Amino acid sequence: MTWVLDNLSTILGAGWAHLWLALPAIVISFLVAVPIAYLANRYRWSRFTVLLAAALLYAIPSLPLFIVLPLVLGTPVRSTTNVIAALGLYGVALMVRYAADALDAVEPDTLLAATAMGYGATRRFLSVQLPLAGPALLAGVRVLSVSTVSLVPVSALLGVNSLGLLLTDGFQRGIVAEVLAGIVATVVVALAVDLGLVALGRLVLPWERARTARSSRKAPAPVEVAA
Amino acid sequence: MIEFRHVAKTYEDGTVAVGDLSLVAPSGEITVLVGSSGCGKTTLLRMVNRLVSPTSGQVLIDDTDVADRNAVELRRSIGYVMQNSGLLPHRTVVDNIATVPVLRGTPVAEARERALELMTTVGLDPAQARRYPWQLSGGQQQRVGVARGLASDPNILLMDEPFGAVDPIVRADLQRELVRLQAELHKTILFVTHDIAEAIALGDRIVILATGGRIAQQGTPTEIMTEPADDFVAQFLGLDSGRALRVDGQLVVDQTGRPVGRLT
Numbered sequence: 001m002t003w004v005l006d007n008l009s010t011i012l013g014a015g016w017a018h019l020w021l022a023l024p025a026i027v028i029s030f031l032v033a034v035p036i037a038y039l040a041n042r043y044r045w046s047r048f049t050v051l052l053a054a055a056l057l058y059a060i061p062s063l064p065l066f067i068v069l070p071l072v073l074g075t076p077v078r079s080t081t082n083v084i085a086a087l088g089l090y091g092v093a094l095m096v097r098y099a100a101d102a103l104d105a106v107e108p109d110t111l112l113a114a115t116a117m118g119y120g121a122t123r124r125f126l127s128v129q130l131p132l133a134g135p136a137l138l139a140g141v142r143v144l145s146v147s148t149v150s151l152v153p154v155s156a157l158l159g160v161n162s163l164g165l166l167l168t169d170g171f172q173r174g175i176v177a178e179v180l181a182g183i184v185a186t187v188v189v190a191l192a193v194d195l196g197l198v199a200l201g202r203l204v205l206p207w208e209r210a211r212t213a214r215s216s217r218k219a220p221a222p223v224e225v226a227a
Numbered sequence: 228m229i230e231f232r233h234v235a236k237t238y239e240d241g242t243v244a245v246g247d248l249s250l251v252a253p254s255g256e257i258t259v260l261v262g263s264s265g266c267g268k269t270t271l272l273r274m275v276n277r278l279v280s281p282t283s284g285q286v287l288i289d290d291t292d293v294a295d296r297n298a299v300e301l302r303r304s305i306g307y308v309m310q311n312s313g314l315l316p317h318r319t320v321v322d323n324i325a326t327v328p329v330l331r332g333t334p335v336a337e338a339r340e341r342a343l344e345l346m347t348t349v350g351l352d353p354a355q356a357r358r359y360p361w362q363l364s365g366g367q368q369q370r371v372g373v374a375r376g377l378a379s380d381p382n383i384l385l386m387d388e389p390f391g392a393v394d395p396i397v398r399a400d401l402q403r404e405l406v407r408l409q410a411e412l413h414k415t416i417l418f419v420t421h422d423i424a425e426a427i428a429l430g431d432r433i434v435i436l437a438t439g440g441r442i443a444q445q446g447t448p449t450e451i452m453t454e455p456a457d458d459f460v461a462q463f464l465g466l467d468s469g470r471a472l473r474v475d476g477q478l479v480v481d482q483t484g485r486p487v488g489r490l491t
Contacts, residue, residue, distance in 0.1 A: 113313030116278055117375075118303030118330050131317050207317045207359050 029091025037099035098140025234284030245440030259430035267440030306376030366397035
C-alpha cells in the first residue's frame with residue numbers, strides 16, 4: 001500500500017496514458033466496423049466471408065502484430081499510433097460480428113415501412129436502422145471496450161507507456177504491490193469506460209430508457225442483458 | 228386514378244404472384260383487393276409505390292408510369308398504412324406522424340403542429356403525442372399509422388391489411404372511422420384485406436382475387452353479393468353456407484335454422 005501511495009502520480013500517469021490508447025482504438029474500431037458490417041450483411045456470401053476474415057484476424061497473436069504492423073504502416077515500433085492501430089485492428093475484428101448481428105436484428109417490417117415512407121437508402125440506414133440497432137451495438141461496444149482496455153498492457157512489452165508498464169516493471173524488480181496496482185488499475189479503467197458507455201447509451205437511446213423503465217416497473221427482476 | 232396494365236410478377240424463386248392483371252382503381256374511391264393468402268394482393272399494392280417492381284406490364288398513376296418517377300419521391304407522395312402499423316419504435320407518436328412531411332422538407336415544428344391536428348382527426352388524444360408507439364394499444368397504433376399515411380395530404384392511400392391485427396370490436400371502430408374520414412377527404416384508396424366482411428363494409432368497389440393474381444370478379448358490393456360470377460366467388464363470400472339465409476316468420480335464419488337476425 002505504501003508503494004501505491006508513494007507512486008500515485010506514476011500510476012495515475014500510466015492510467016491516463018492507458019485510457020488514451022484504449023479510447024481512440026475503441027472509437028476507430030466502432031467507426032470502421034459498422035460500415036463493414038452493413039456492407040457484409042448485403043449478401044449471404046459477403047457476410048460469411050467478412051465474419052470469417054474477422055475471426056481469423058482476431059486469432060493473430062498480439063505481440064507479433066505489434067511488431068509487424070510498424071513495418072506495414074511505416075511508424076516507429078514504440079509509437080502510440082502503432083499501438084492504437086493494432087488495438088483498432090483487433091477491435092474491428094471483434095466489433096464486426098456484433099455490428100453485423102445488431103444491424104441484422106432490426107425488424108424488417110420497420111425497415112420496409114421506412115422505405116415505403118420515402119426514406120432513401122443512406123438516410124434509412126443513419127436515422128432508422130442504426131438507432132434501432134443501438135442497444136445491440138452498445139452491448140457490442142461494451143465488450144469491445146473491456147477487450148481493448150485489457151489488451152493495452154501487451155504494448156508495455158514494446159515499452160509504450162500504459163498500466164502495463166507497472167506489470168513489466170513490477171515483475172522485473174519483484175515489486176508485488178506494483179504488479180497488483182497495475183492489475184487493479186486496469187480493471188478500474190475498464191469499469192470507468194464501461195460506465196461512460198452506459199451513460200452515453202442512456203443519452204443517445206432515449207426511447208430505450210423509457211422501455212427499461214417500464215419493464216422494471218412491471219417485472220421486479222428484469223433480466224436486461226446488455227452485454 | 229391507379230391503373231394496372233397487364234402487370235405480372237414472378238419472384239426469383241419462381242413463385243408467380245401475379246399472372247397477367249389489368250385493373251383500374253378510380254379516383255376518390257375505395258377499391259378493395261380481397262383474397263386469401265397467395266393471391267398477390269400485397270404484391271399488387273406494393274407495385275404502386277415501387278416497393279415491388281412488376282416483371283412485366285405497367286402501373287400508372289393518372290396516366291404516368293410509376294417506373295418513370297423517382298422511387299423515393301413517388302413514395303413520399305403516396306400514403307402507406309401497413310399491418311402492425313410499421314411505426315418507427317424510436318420515434319414518438321407525433322414524430323412518427325410527421326415523418327413524411329419532414330422528409331419532404333417541412334420544418335419540424337410546422338410538421339409537428341400539423342401532426343397534432345391529425346391526431347384529433349383520426350380520433351387520438353393529442354396528450355399522447357410524446358409517447359412511444361409501444362405505449363399505445365394496437366388500435367391506437369393503427370390510428371397513428373393512418374395519421375402518418377395522411378400527413379403529407381397525399382392523393383393516394385395504400386392500405387395493406389391495416390386493421391388485420393386488432394380485435395373485432397376495435398376493427399369495426401376503425402372501419403367506421405375510415406368511412407367517416409373518406410367522406411371528408413375523398414382519397415383514392417387501394418385497400419388490401421383477406422376479410423370479405425371488411426371488403427363489403429369499406430369498398431366502393433371490390434376486386435376478388437384468386438390464386439396467382441387472377442381477378443375472379445370485380446364490382447360494387449351489391450353487384451358481387453347479388454350476382455357472384457362463379458362458385459369460387461360464392462364460396463369466398465360464404466354464400467354457399469353461412470350467408471344463405473331464409474325468412475322464417477319474423478326471423479331470418481341460416482341454413483341450419485339458427486337465427487341470425489330479425490326483419491323490421
